[in-house]
Amino acid sequence: MTVTETVKAVGLRAGARVVGVASAEAFRAGVPEGYRPEDILPGARSVVVAGGDGPTAGAWRSADHRVMEITGYDLRENVAIHAMCDHIERELGHYAVQAPSLPVHGHEPPMSMMHAAELAGLGSRSFAAHIILNPEYGLLYYAALITTLPLEPSPPLAEPACPHPGCVAMYKRIGTTPCLRVCPACLSGTMQNARIETSTYDREKCHSRAQTYGIGSFQKALLALVDEQDKARRHDIIYSDFFTKSVESLGFFRDSIAQCFECMRVCPVGRKYRKLQ
């Protein structure tokens, strides 16, 4: 096994569904200064990206949307990243860090995991919120590590995952795709020659759906609370289901991670893995 293959094997054994590699240099073209791997780890040569499963097939079938609001995903791709970081430092003697991916200023993280996944050949942007779709598995969640270890970059995807042939056919017929049709509030787009021609995404509206109960909703409700002069109405806000769930999602972070799956629910990419008994 090559060094690259052993690192990937460590990640897959630790629970990643897919593992890919991008060179640190590849980030320079599309990423502003301050957000590149070399801005985080001096001497960075490679970025290893792990993709982890989202909800189980059973969760996708629930008619109660609250189920997936709470059990969206289990963060195992981060476990795979830690396993690979430990391996790279302990066995291979090179620096390795988990790429910081939590937002630190508003919505903005220090490094884009979506872009890392694209560059590591794990997926391509879709009509649906520009989510990176893996051609085999569809929606996956991504984490990355940055290392000074030179690794072999994974080849880019030969064909984009989106649009799926079924969506191409649908677009020809009725001028839309499943995701664009289910969520026109956040998404719009056009297709040409079976490729995405234009695509827009209203992230701020999506935020009210993908993180209905979380940091943002807490801030919204808190402002309403501090601006409210009437004692009885303040009481109602504080004890409302909305505020209660918002506070709960601060305490149980898993409740706040991903709370809207409607564009992905109707997406055919990777759907075969959701058909069980």
Place this chain on the structure above:
Amino acid sequence: MTDFAVATKQIKTLALKAGATVVGVADAAAFDVHAPVKHRPADLLPGARTVVVVGGAQPRAGDWVATSPWLLSTMGTTERIQGVGRRVAQAIESELGYYALFVPPGTASGDTPFLSLMLAAELAGLGTRSLAGPVLNRDHGFMYWSAVITTAPLEVDPPDAAPACPAPPCREMWEREGTTPCLRVCPIDAGGCLGGRLEHDRPVRTAYDAGRCNTRVHTHWVGGFQKVLEETLNEPDRERRKMLVYGDFMTRTLWAITYSSTNIAQCFECMRVCPAAHGLKEMR
């Protein structure tokens, strides 16, 4: 009849297999001289005889050389040692048949922990206090700790005879410049947290501003949230209130509270410059 030499070895082997980098055992009674009432092992577990301490989950070599201020403060690894502590507690009870209490890593009230994990690490022979404050292990430097109090009379380890601090470069720097890396990066006389000196090759801490240190280690945490909430409630202008509630500080603080497991510690500057804090292994 339990052979406690064997039992101690068994528990230590389990701890290392579970992911601890180091493990030691302290005598529960040894805490009494140093710890205040209500924060001694027997106050938490009646009949406590020993305390098993595990250290590990420390920042990687890459974390220390990273130039992004966000890395260590948002991708912290301290919680990885908690699971090891829990496993040790469960093993002591299930395999040895003695009571075991995993010391909760949070605070009993305010900023006071249930049991000082730093003191536990020292008494278990796993490290010594540095001039900057954290307990440093001679081989691995700065680490995170977890402790398990037990009624099992395990074999106790002696305190570490050779302190990691001051490291040789620090002694040389003190001779030359009358300061050390940690004192220079965060001097109490210039708005920092630390004051001290080296005396007969030993660190002597003369000042530590815990309140200020808290604003750095827990910048975006409960205290920061309380502060900005108070500012907001006291702000008479509606638009200015919005600036505070939606602002960068409040937003980041709420993220840190939500993702607390990786945002536990948010300032590492005294340890970043410490030659004894990063362990002995060289990286490329």
Place this chain on the structure above:
Amino acid sequence: MTFFRLDPELYARHKDEVLRLCNSFQTIERRGLSDKEIAARLGLDERTVTEIRVIAERDSYPLDEWERAIAFKRKACADWAALALKRPELKEP
């Protein structure tokens, strides 16, 4: 050094432009600008742009939008289940 507070008038003056230039409203063919890049373009300092952007992100939609989000998800999920699981009784009226 005092706690950084953004002047509401400065915010009102620049928020739409900052939102337009950042990653809030995305098109697939171009990336949003960083705070530093926006600051250079608008002649502001980076810290101010960050504060404007963070507040504007949260300020983009009123709280009512959150209520609409809850209703949207409830209906979309139920309607999908009705169709995909062949359970018409699940469809929202």
